[in-house]
Amino acid sequence: MIDALHTFYQKSKQYSDIPNELFHKYNVKKGLRNDDGTGVRVGLTRIADVVGYKYVDEVKTDDEGKLYYRGIELRDIIANISKNQVCGYEETCFLLLFGYLPNREELQDFCKILKDHYELPDDFLETKFLHMPGKNIMNRLQQAVLALYDYDDAADDISVENTLEQGLNILAKLPSIICYAYQSKMHRYNKKSLVIHPVQQKLSIAENILYMLRKDHRFSELEARILDMMLIVHADHGGGNNSTFTNVVISSTGTDIYSSIVGAIGSMKGPRHGGANLKVSSMMKEVIREIGYTDNDVEIKALLYRILNKEFYDCSGLIYGMGHAIYTLSDPRSEVLQGYIEKLAESKHKSNEYEFYQRFERCAKEVIWDVKGIHVSSNVDFYSGFVYEMMGIPEDLYTPLFVTARTVGWLAHNIENKAYDGRIMRPATKYVGAVKEYVKMEER
């Protein structure tokens, strides 16, 4: 830090300190949480339900996690959708946006609307990516979404129907945006050959991502199905998760959908939210460098205690990919992923690494229980990076893929809020400083 700033900041503490007792005194809901850790209710939704605990005799009790999209359990969706097609994500988008499962014709029409919006504007690739590649794909993604505003003649029309059309236009373009942002970064900063494949009308969103990412644009049906499943699993998580709530807070001012989505992307980047998938990957690399693929629980736990004590990895005290604001005993998404990983790991000769992830997860649960006294499980971010790694998807795209999948959730909640709530979000803070008189410069 600049020396002078350090001095000002240290001096400022006597004027800025807010003792913890005051939060209790004024009943402030830190993190918008009630005393038992549950979230303060800020809305009603019919889009998704996230269940992580139950009440037994009015006492909050840990429970197995469940996730419902429009009332249908995620496990049920995954089990049925993935059998038939590789556009399960598109079907899920329809379900989340319109509230019912489309028939064959409706799904075809919906996919056609998305396909009609796949292509980026004419000069977009050159001006937004090739001429100015970025080091961070999440930041590039924000810039690209904001840039789309300029190509929209009705950008500020915030009616529900226009927002729906605008949101689907953004969603349909995200595969090209994330792939081109990545390829231009690789070319400029990593001196790799530039790989630009045009988006394919005949392919689904998952297939297009693999097509545009791979130099030889080849991918197997299994890979496409797995990526499709990953997109489904990440598509929505109720109205309270940080990025969805951010999008609704921004939108409640009456601003355009581009601003709302860009704000949500900023939230998603955070390592305690969607950015955790990247953190898990780098944390696990450092863990494996330190102790190898050991099967010795004592050794693994010793390292976990060091992480919790802020002595290892990024010294934040967080074990990334573990814990959740709602889920306690399990995150159903992590369980769905594990159902796929075993076979994938076997086929990629990564079983050893998978077993280590599982051991690490088990030990982490025990250590967090020991230190914090709470039941946690692995969340969706613990295994997602491992799945992507096995499919040869680069780390740079882990969180952007989460954005691609979640954009439909943001859109659905944005529209639901516009249609049925719509009041500007405006909570309160209490001033706890003193009231003073202005002191003239010569008297300070």
Ligand SMILES: CC(=O)SCCNC(=O)CCNC(=O)[C@H](O)C(C)(C)COP(=O)(O)OP(=O)(O)OC[C@H]1O[C@@H](n2cnc3c(N)ncnc32)[C@H](O)[C@@H]1OP(=O)(O)O
């Ligand atoms: C897509 C998603 O967003 S999934 C979440 C992805 N994020 C991560 O994986 C990051 C690691 N996990 C976390 O930081 C947290 O578990 C969160 C942010 C997900 C949830 O946070 P909260 O709801 O505040 O957690 P909760 O109330 O259960 O925490 C209780 C205590 O356990 C701690 N804790 C919870 N999870 C962890 C963890 N993974 N590592 C270390 N400590 C943890 C909290 O810091 C808190 O400690 P404190 O009482 O000393 O302040």
Ligand SMILES: O=C([O-])CC(=O)C(=O)O
């Ligand atoms: O619900 C949350 O707080 C975070 C989460 O898992 C998600 O958004 O997918």
